[in-house]
Amino acid sequence: MTSVVAPRPTSESARLRDYAEAAIAAMPTEQVVLVGHSAGGVVASEIARLAPERVAGFLAVSAIVPPAGGSFVSAMPAPNRWVLGAAMRFAGTRPPESAIRKNLASGLDGEIVDRLISDFTPEPQAYYRDHLSPGTWSAPRGYVMSTTDKELPPALQKRFAANLGGEWTRELTTGHVPMLEDPAGLATAITAFVDTLPRKTTGPE
Template sequence: MSDSREPVLFLSGAGLPAWIWDEVRRDLGDGRETRVASRPESTKARLDDHVQAALASVPEGGFAIVAHSGGGVIGAQIARCVPERVTALLGVSAVIPPTGGSFISAMPVPNRWVLGAVMRFAGTRPPDSVIRRGLAHGLDDQVIDRIIADFTPESPGYYRDRVGRGAWDGRRGYVRTTGDRELSPALQRRCAQRLGADWHHDLDTGHLPMIEEPRAVAGSITRFLDARS
């Protein structure tokens, strides 16, 4: 049995604020130390800058990662950079690139071509209408308005930089969101396979289950961390 009291580092998806995890952290209880990864402030930040900002957010020693959406790319890179510290990684509708790949290369064709072109000409912030019907689908209007107001565009490096090829042998799990309009269940299955997840759970939610069903997400995290390797 692993140490189920290990600190948990939450990695928010691209552009999403730390508060999306507030209810999940509350439902996990005071007995488990949790942190939400900070972001680098530079608009030219690279993937490794995100890794260093995240590592600065967690205490010394071992920790588990819960990574959502694009945070899966950062989580995968952290595990490769400090494999001796990362005890487990749970993806929640997480983007996991192939070895040596990037967020963009994790997308299927032709989506990756479209995404690359859109970023070159329109930047990395999606239109409010896209956030409403995709990323935030299933949430009430007040919460959606707050997400739009607090959304922070990521740097191009977040999407284009490639993860390393280092090995890591920690525990791996994946929570799939079956009503997701942002990351299809089929793509999530491929990401879970790339992660090498041997623990799986499905939630009938959209792309932001930590807001839509925080208690269910907290339960998934607890079961994953308490499971035998």
């Protein structure tokens, strides 16, 4: 199973669609399984709408998955979405270091947390505000929940899992970044999801 990390645009004016199109351009010619984590769930949702014939499956990992026509911001419950929208407008999209340590990096060791903070790259406003393109897709889908997540609480993850649809789910006892806290557990979950799909896939994208 081959795994590929999708490239991301570097322009400060990049739109959500630019992120999706950059990933689509880098895909192999065969169908792929999308694995979207956190805000990457919005990008994966856009990819599935723009190129449904290229997608063999979609696995969300503690991910934001808006309903059809929604955005990252609009997918949040009120009043969170109003507070988030205002905060990004006035303070930008990079959260304070204290918030990263308390929420995003909860469950991680100090050295990893420091690296996460130093490597954190804020995305453009449009990444969070742009709405998903029209379109439908029918590939199998699943959701991996991180049950001790302080960044995206389990109740909110259940809401996004319902938006995504599909019956396949797994739980990991981790915070928001299971790929750093329990990489073996996440790898097992991804493999288990891929194993449920028809045998014409190439692996995660």
